[in-house]
Amino acid sequence: MKAKVKRSTRRVKASVKTRAASRTKVMQAALKALRTEGFAGTSARAIGRVGGFPPGLIYYYFDSLEVLLLAAIDMTSSARLARYGEALAKANSVAEAIEVSSTLYREDVQSGHVAAVQELIAGASSSRGLRTEISRRIDPWIELAEAQISRFVDRSPSGALLPVHSIAQLVVAMYVGLETIAHLDRERLKVEDLFGAGMLLAPAIDDLLGKQDGTR
Amino acid sequence: MKAKVKRSTRRVKASVKTRAASRTKVMQAALKALRTEGFAGTSARAIGRVGGFPPGLIYYYFDSLEVLLLAAIDMTSSARLARYGEALAKANSVAEAIEVSSTLYREDVQSGHVAAVQELIAGASSSRGLRTEISRRIDPWIELAEAQISRFVDRSPSGALLPVHSIAQLVVAMYVGLETIAHLDRERLKVEDLFGAGMLLAPAIDDLLGKQDGTR
Numbered sequence: 001m002k003a004k005v006k007r008s009t010r011r012v013k014a015s016v017k018t019r020a021a022s023r024t025k026v027m028q029a030a031l032k033a034l035r036t037e038g039f040a041g042t043s044a045r046a047i048g049r050v051g052g053f054p055p056g057l058i059y060y061y062f063d064s065l066e067v068l069l070l071a072a073i074d075m076t077s078s079a080r081l082a083r084y085g086e087a088l089a090k091a092n093s094v095a096e097a098i099e100v101s102s103t104l105y106r107e108d109v110q111s112g113h114v115a116a117v118q119e120l121i122a123g124a125s126s127s128r129g130l131r132t133e134i135s136r137r138i139d140p141w142i143e144l145a146e147a148q149i150s151r152f153v154d155r156s157p158s159g160a161l162l163p164v165h166s167i168a169q170l171v172v173a174m175y176v177g178l179e180t181i182a183h184l185d186r187e188r189l190k191v192e193d194l195f196g197a198g199m200l201l202a203p204a205i206d207d208l209l210g211k212q213d214g215t216r
Numbered sequence: 217m218k219a220k221v222k223r224s225t226r227r228v229k230a231s232v233k234t235r236a237a238s239r240t241k242v243m244q245a246a247l248k249a250l251r252t253e254g255f256a257g258t259s260a261r262a263i264g265r266v267g268g269f270p271p272g273l274i275y276y277y278f279d280s281l282e283v284l285l286l287a288a289i290d291m292t293s294s295a296r297l298a299r300y301g302e303a304l305a306k307a308n309s310v311a312e313a314i315e316v317s318s319t320l321y322r323e324d325v326q327s328g329h330v331a332a333v334q335e336l337i338a339g340a341s342s343s344r345g346l347r348t349e350i351s352r353r354i355d356p357w358i359e360l361a362e363a364q365i366s367r368f369v370d371r372s373p374s375g376a377l378l379p380v381h382s383i384a385q386l387v388v389a390m391y392v393g394l395e396t397i398a399h400l401d402r403e404r405l406k407v408e409d410l411f412g413a414g415m416l417l418a419p420a421i422d423d424l425l426g427k428q429d430g431t432r
Contacts, residue, residue: 040342118341124400125338126256135401166413169405170390177393178386184340185351189385197382204424 023061025051027072034069034116039123042069070133073120076113081140083107088148094209095202097148102195109182109191118183121176138172145171152209239277241267243288250285250332255339258285286349289336292329296320297356304364310425311418313364318411325398325407334399337392354388361387368425 029051033042036050044065048055062068084104091097108114124130146168153162181189245267249258252266260281264271278284300320307313324330340346362384369378397405 038342121396121400122338122341125335126254131400135397135405138397138400161416163413163416166410167417169410170394170413173393173397173405173410174386174390175393176396177389177391180337180392180396181351181354181389184337184347184354189351189389194382194385194389197379197386200377200379201383208420208424 022057024075026053026058026061026068027075029053030068030072031076031112031116034072034119035112039119042119042123066127066130069120070130070137073117073134073137076116077137077140080104080108080113081144085144085147088144091148093202094152094205095199097152098195098198098202102192102199105191105195114179115183118179121180138176141175142168142172145169152206155209238273240291242269242274242277242284243291245269246284246288247292247328247332250288250335251328255335258335258339282343282346285336285339286346286353289333289350289353292332293353293356296324296329297360299323301360301363304360307364309418310368310421311415313368314411314414314418318408318415321407321411330395331399334395337396354392357391358384358388361385368422371425 026047029047030042033047033050037046042065044055044058047058047065047068058065058068062071084101087100087104088097091100120130121134124134142165146165149164149167149171153164178189178191178194182191242263245263246258249263249266253262258281260271260274263274263281263284274281274284278287300317303316303320304313307316336346337350340350358381362381365380365383365387369380394405394407394410398407
């Protein structure tokens with residue numbers, strides 16, 4: 001009897017694990033479809049073809065295609081958000097923060113994260129509900145930017161006067177804009193060069209923030 | 217004979233004028249359709265309905281819907297570009313330039329220019345050709361930003377060291393990003409507040425540029 005319960009618990013645990021893995025597989029296929037087929041081409045059929053499973057599997061885990069796409073973006077975004085937060089926490093100056101962001105942005109492009117997000121933003125244009133959901137998902141990025149900017153600004157006594165929340169919104173907007181422009185034509189805008197320019201400007205900002213605290 | 221020639225010239229001139237007005241009417245209807253129906257809903261039929269003309273009229277003036285949409289965006293963009301150039305030329309500091317931009321941006325939102333551009337950028341995602349065309353159309357805005365930034369930077373001797381072209385690209389990216397985020401949910405991001413924040417920051421930038429030329 002005891003052995004039987006143990007075995008059945010193990011079986012349930014294994015099935016939960018399989019279920020989670022299968023659900024993740026569907027979300028990964030959705031992201032890949034967004035990247036390769038674009039939003040307009042990301043049908044249940046296309047996702048199934050990309051992932052090598054019957055399209056019906058989607059509806060076993062998700063109520064609709066829209067719910068799947070949002071869950072998939074949440075999965076990749078929360079992973080990226082954690083990675084940015086961790087890496088940026090180690091930066092000790094604006095210059096270092098830009099350098100770290102440059103590396104992470106390259107990862108975003110290479111992994112296809114940027115392409116998937118851009119396709120979803122573009123596709124959201126045609127759906128009021130999707131637009132609101134995407135919009136809500138920008139907030140954690142603004143919070144992250146705000147926390148990071150605060151770290152540098154709080155060092156100077158006049159930092160309290162700076163509109164940190166607005167600056168964070170502007171930084172995130174710049175990021176979104178860069179991704180949009182780069183997604184239009186990756187040859188025309190070299191985002192890597194822009195991070196280089198940012199690094200040229202950073203010492204002046206660091207200087208300004210440093211000067212404000214009167215230690216120089 | 218002479219009178220006949222005069223009259224026929226007048227008639228040709230009048231017909232050229234009518235033709236241009238009719239072509240403009242088609243472009244204006246296309247912009248309105250982009251705003252009200254979204255990119256996905258902007259069919260020849262929808263444009264005709266919005267403008268009150270038979271959809272076939274579109275193909276009398278334009279080879280395809282894509283050609284019409286690009287011509288329509290060119291029409292509104294070149295008007296806005298001229299307006300920005302003229303107004304910004306009168307700004308004598310970064311603070312004034314941001315104040316002017318704030319007013320012009322409000323015009324862009326109210327006239328529906330932002331909405332039409334955003335819909336076209338979103339729609340471009342599904343068409344490689346459209347993406348490249350839209351991307352090319354961002355260049356004049358980067359040039360405008362570069363010319364304006366140069367005016368302020370050139371005042372300081374160390375200005376030559378600043379990556380003005382990259383800064384211009386970052387400013388335009390920020391603008392595009394703000395429009396994208398605002399288009400997702402106009403309640404969530406108050407772009408007007410961000411211009412206010414920019415105006416708070418501007419004196420520091422003006423100060424920095426002023427300080428560099430050693431006159432203070």
